[in-house]
Amino acid sequence: MVTKGLVSVVLTCAVVTGVHAGPQDWPGYGHTMTRCSISVDGPNVIDVNTLEWVADEDPQDPCYYVEFENATGPIVYDRKVYAYARYYNESSEYTNSQIVAYDANSGETLWATPIDKAAWDSWSSPCIDTKHNTVLIGSGTRVFALDSNSGEEVWTTPLDQNVVNASVCVAADLPHARAFITDYDDMFAGTGKFYCINLDANEPGNPYQPGDIVWSQVVGNTSGNTAAYGNGVVYVASIGTDFSGCIRAYDATATSDVQFWEVTNPEGFWGGVVVTKEGFLYAATYDFWGEEDNSTLFKIDCADGNVIRSVPTERTDAMPVVVGDKIYISGGISDYGSRTKVEAYQDNGSSESKLWETGAGIDVGGLTNQPAYANGKLYVGAALVNGTYTELYILDVSKEPNDAGFVIAHYEDSNCGSSPAVTYESIYTIGYDGLFKFHQPAFLGDIRKDNEIDTYDLDEFADAWLYEGPIGVKRSDLDLDGDVDFADFVLLANEWRKELSSE
Numbered sequence: 001m002v003t004k005g006l007v008s009v010v011l012t013c014a015v016v017t018g019v020h021a022g023p024q025d026w027p028g029y030g031h032t033m034t035r036c037s038i039s040v041d042g043p044n045v046i047d048v049n050t051l052e053w054v055a056d057e058d059p060q061d062p063c064y065y066v067e068f069e070n071a072t073g074p075i076v077y078d079r080k081v082y083a084y085a086r087y088y089n090e091s092s093e094y095t096n097s098q099i100v101a102y103d104a105n106s107g108e109t110l111w112a113t114p115i116d117k118a119a120w121d122s123w124s125s126p127c128i129d130t131k132h133n134t135v136l137i138g139s140g141t142r143v144f145a146l147d148s149n150s151g152e153e154v155w156t157t158p159l160d161q162n163v164v165n166a167s168v169c170v171a172a173d174l175p176h177a178r179a180f181i182t183d184y185d186d187m188f189a190g191t192g193k194f195y196c197i198n199l200d201a202n203e204p205g206n207p208y209q210p211g212d213i214v215w216s217q218v219v220g221n222t223s224g225n226t227a228a229y230g231n232g233v234v235y236v237a238s239i240g241t242d243f244s245g246c247i248r249a250y251d252a253t254a255t256s257d258v259q260f261w262e263v264t265n266p267e268g269f270w271g272g273v274v275v276t277k278e279g280f281l282y283a284a285t286y287d288f289w290g291e292e293d294n295s296t297l298f299k300i301d302c303a304d305g306n307v308i309r310s311v312p313t314e315r316t317d318a319m320p321v322v323v324g325d326k327i328y329i330s331g332g333i334s335d336y337g338s339r340t341k342v343e344a345y346q347d348n349g350s351s352e353s354k355l356w357e358t359g360a361g362i363d364v365g366g367l368t369n370q371p372a373y374a375n376g377k378l379y380v381g382a383a384l385v386n387g388t389y390t391e392l393y394i395l396d397v398s399k400e401p402n403d404a405g406f407v408i409a410h411y412e413d414s415n416c417g418s419s420p421a422v423t424y425e426s427i428y429t430i431g432y433d434g435l436f437k438f439h440q441p442a443f444l445g446d447i448r449k450d451n452e453i454d455t456y457d458l459d460e461f462a463d464a465w466l467y468e469g470p471i472g473v474k475r476s477d478l479d480l481d482g483d484v485d486f487a488d489f490v491l492l493a494n495e496w497r498k499e500l501s502s503e
Helices: 003-016 455-462 484-502
Strands: 051-055 061-065 075-077 080-088 094-103 110-113 125-130 136-141 142-149 153-158 170-171 178-181 192-198 213-220 229-231 233-241 244-251 260-267 280-284 295-301 306-312 319-321 326-331 343-349 352-357 372-374 377-381 392-396 408-412 428-433 435-441
Touching: 075 125, 075 326, 080 110, 080 136, 080 435, 094 136, 094 435, 110 142, 125 170, 170 229, 178 233, 192 233, 192 244, 213 233, 213 244, 260 295, 280 326, 295 326, 306 343, 306 352, 319 372, 455 484
Parallel strands: none
Antiparallel strands: 051 435, 075 080, 080 094, 094 110, 125 136, 136 142, 142 153, 170 178, 178 192, 192 213, 229 233, 233 244, 244 260, 280 295, 295 306, 319 326, 326 343, 343 352, 372 377, 377 392, 392 408, 428 435
16 A cells, blocks of 8 residues: 655655656557557447537538548547547538547537548548647548647648548648648559658758658558558558558658558558557458458567468558557448458467357448547447448457457437447547547546545555556556556546546
């Protein structure tokens, strides 16, 4: 048990520091730019009692319902929620897309900005450039930067071809911040490109204006290939040429397309890639031909592109969720020898083995649904119905599908369930009936999950002190950086002080 003296130190730290780590944010597709899709924790109840609000009015005419762009996912930043929706003119014609901003607490529409119309039913998700407080989205043949507070257009960048299903990747920690995105080769002629876009102001050492293309490179056939970034390197997959997939690594700091390595594969990659703290890249392919598990999950060394191993998996456009030695994948389509499912794998060091997969009795997963993980729970929607999501599940991944309690919660009273944004007390998800927020009040520092912060939480925090390892494994890692250290200690202290102040 911790001492009274240590409790006093905790409360003193809270008064002195006042550090804010943004635990209520989910600023991009897959959460961070590494695409980890991990939150420190999340609700375990989704029902009419935890449904805080539904945003379903069209910003142009409240008499109509808003219609979001297919399987797009919402993002959350600075107490606002942003989503990619369709824009209908006064004649009810679908002429444009739009980014809509909502107040995260009330669901009130704050602003809506029309942008170029989504091509080929694109389901890209927005992304926040936190350095410049802008919302970035690729739509039509342009990348848009909108002021996150007002929705005003800051800059636009024309690309050579449409963007389809790919989201922007931001490298904000570089000497000069950059954004990365792929376009779409709609004729499969091998002309798809990967773009590097400048984000910072023109100044000595940076000859570019915000929105200028620094470089671009042809990467072959492309669709939905969202890049990931980590430690000065940006990684991107592609369908490749003749549907032979490829993953490449580039120097994110360079002023030309400096490529470190590439890995080729007979199957194409139709989605994004994930980079782990330990220096590995994970990606899964989509093979059109064959029965279940006809595609491949790859683990690749980020340093040199060496393929550590591969294992059969279900075809998918979504990214793997990697939590320590566990990997979770949502994939499949209800036809063509496939079915929608969620699969779990164990990384055994020298090999990977499947732990479980959901059966036909649980209609969950699908190739466009990006799951989110939080403290032993996996948040994932049911299969698409007519291009939209209709159900949301919370799964206990420590169990198997046939075990009691595997499905922690299941919401099907209204249509929602797209790739969710998850914080320690809220879930945001889109469906046919609008943008939904589920809210279960909680404390970030409630490590024991007993609805209060006390010395028992501090005991568990002390047990994890100086942990250094994978992200998402330790609940005490409050800032999700893979370390339990003084920064997490300060977050716990601030939460504890706030709870005491409210009593």
